[in-house]
Amino acid sequence: MDGVPAANAYGDSSAVVIELTNVGKTYRSLLGNSVKAVEEFSLRVADGEIFGIAGPNGAGKTTLIAMLLGYLRPTTGTVEIDGLPARTYVERQGIGYLSELININPKWRADTALVRFATLAGIPESHVPARVDEVIELLGLGEHREKKVKALSKGNLQRLGLAQALLRDERLLVLDEPTHGLDPVWTQRFRDIVGDLRRADRTIIIASHNLDELQRVADRVGIIDHGRLQRVVSTGYDNEQIAATRFRIVLANGHERMLEVFPGAEAVGRGEYGVTVRSIEELNSLLADLIGGGALIASVMPERSVLEQQFREAVGETK
């Protein structure tokens, strides 16, 4: 399936939480030079959705998120959350926000920084110590809790940033490059945490360069380039997407059966084959034939995720 054209990039309008309408942002210098960071950007994100934002460097992701939090005012158009101007919503309800750069005063201690943010977030005083302990445990910061922020490694600082975003039971979470600086173990842990956060009345926005990560956790992904929403991609697989997807099958044995079942298969490595099918049904049927013929399949995976293919098309990097 091709990505939905930007002009119609609207989610389920029955439960819209975030609505951007013809949003544009132009930066002007004192000398009169101007740069359009975001142009004619329209999008709706629904309750319960995990929405990804992907784009190359300088595509406008950070500007878009700054407008979503009301930290920047759009030059044109409107940004609304729950029917309110973005800044008004944030000042009334708060947002669980993780910025790309973790800007916490380096002189603060990790645990007291969380106590401060919990206080500002409006967590009842009697619950603050327990809640801080919970997020410290969740993010594995126990041994670092008494360290000054400036003494934390990049990965631990990232986890501290995530911890402060998760302090309160927020209805809206905005996570900008959430796995930046995390090791593979904590990258996986992050995915589990986001999975646990999924709730019918919670919306999560994740901006990331990591398409694999977005493919795994997001329901839809908006691909941005040159400040414009190029397309919105559903990350699930259906037959239309399957027809455009090349799969890689790895066999443990039964190689002789491979070309009989998949005549067009191309050997791409030791025991690895690249195949193209027309539908999910055909893929499963042929795999059943392969297994029935005595082959042992080690793995089946798309060579490129739906998102990766769409991304390459949208930003002009075709295969």
Next chain:
Amino acid sequence: MNRGRLAKYSLWQFRDFVMDKGIAIVIIGALMGFLQLLPLRLSASPLPPELVTRLVTTLARTLVLIWVFIALNGIISTDRKMGYYRFLFAKPVSPVRYYAQLYFIHLVGLLAALLLLSTAFFVFAGSFSVWNLVMYTTLIYVAMGGIGFFLSAATTHDWVALAAVWLGSGVLRAIFGNGTGWRGTAVELLPPVHKVDGVATSLISAGTAPLNDVVWLAAYGALFFLLGLLVVHRRPLAA
């Protein structure tokens, strides 16, 4: 609706003031005070009350300006420059209320430092009116601090801007202060730095000062404080 517990957060703001500015204010005050006091203590003991009052007045004229300068430096601009606003104001908090509270917390912190130093000075030098000193410090904080608050909201190089405005006003008044026409009128609109010395002498030594001067200083600073709040409200945090 969740407004956050800004009042409770004031304790953290006070703690930050003590750690980031309060200690520096006390050290500078102690060093300058005892540098002035020491020669007098060696030559005469106890010091005559009028000499103590004159000494306190002389010290306060310089010190209070420096203290206010330190207290207001970066009060808003640091959060913008360092990006601290990103996490602070993703919470259900109004930046206008946050910074208005911070302005008053810094005044409380400054007065606490003043009381600490005054007590020490009182012990080593002799009696003088601490209350008069508190009134003068509060007035200068409102007058100069209001302008500093506005500049911190509007610019990123607020300490340079405040120094330029405060010292520049003094220079321009010295040059054009007695002029007529538009220059004379324009100079009247500049910060009333020329009234500070007179107010300092009368307020610290006698506890009174010309009402017009006090009102003009306080109103000027208060107006800029309100303009600063307006800038915080209107100017996007990431701008």
